[in-house]
Amino acid sequence: MELLKYYWRAETPRRIVHPFVRDLIDKVIEGNQPYDVFKELRELRKQLSRTDRVVEVEDLGAGSQRQRGQFRKLSGIVRHSVSREWQCRMLFRLVHYLGAEYRLELGTSVGLSSLYQYFANPQSLMISLEGSPELAKIARQNFDRMEAKHLRLMEGPFAKNLSRALEQLGKLDFAFIDGNHAKAPTLEYFETCLPYTHEHSVLVFDDIYWSQGMQEAWTVIKKHPRVSLTVDLYWAGFVFFHKEQVKTEHYTYIPQWCKPWQWGIDDKK
DSSP states (O other): OHHHHHHHHOBOGGGOOOHHHHHHIIIIISOOOOOHHHHHHHHHHHHHHTOOOEEEOOOOSSOOSSOOSSEEEHHHHHHHTSOOHHHHHHHHHHHHHHTOOSEEEEOOTTSHHHHHHHHTSTTSOEEEEEOOHHHHHHHHHHHHHTTOTTEEEEESOHHHHHHHHHHHHSSOSEEEEOSOOSHHHHHHHHHHHGGGOOTTOEEEEEOTTSSHHHHHHHHHHHTOTTOOEEEEOSSEEEEEOOTTOSSOEEEEBOOGGGSGGGTTOOTTO
């Protein structure tokens, strides 16, 4: 039902006239620029997805909708719990597009999405937080394998490590929040990150339609007075803080091919 509601209210690129959002769609959301590191990370994903090693997962968040139990195959974690390759590539393009330096991730898992975000700007610091010791161990191995020298991992509860990570970063250019998929923790992460953001920062919230609580959290975040612009992609929401924007605007994006009758229609211009 929520997907259907999203579909009907979503706008195709031809209906969006905001210059920054149009550029974001062209270069990030619909971008397809090839980067050499994509091949290496695809191979790493393939190898992990073929590994039947059983991992003990200490899930400190809302859990997984597709995988149950404390012990899970690594192959299953990669297939069901890790961000898809196209999503990881979009995060890479977003970091690259914004030139984001000081980056934070909540929810490392095995480190695949972390590596995409990191290699978009590998000369600058990124910190990723993971609550499960076994997943953190695997992520560190993947970081070492890829020689991600400025990518740090903090292991333990987000409530304990988030403030520490932000203090180490000093400021926050980019954050991918893919942790506890519940309303109260999500809003707590947002409020904790907020003092470290600036007018060029972006916060990306994963799975904003994962549950009723996540939808409510997304609604509260959109209404915050510091927020100037949001882009809803269904699988994630982008939050911006542009000071030059007088009126807050919210966009719900859908690819042009999903609404073919809008081809050639640009009635908002």
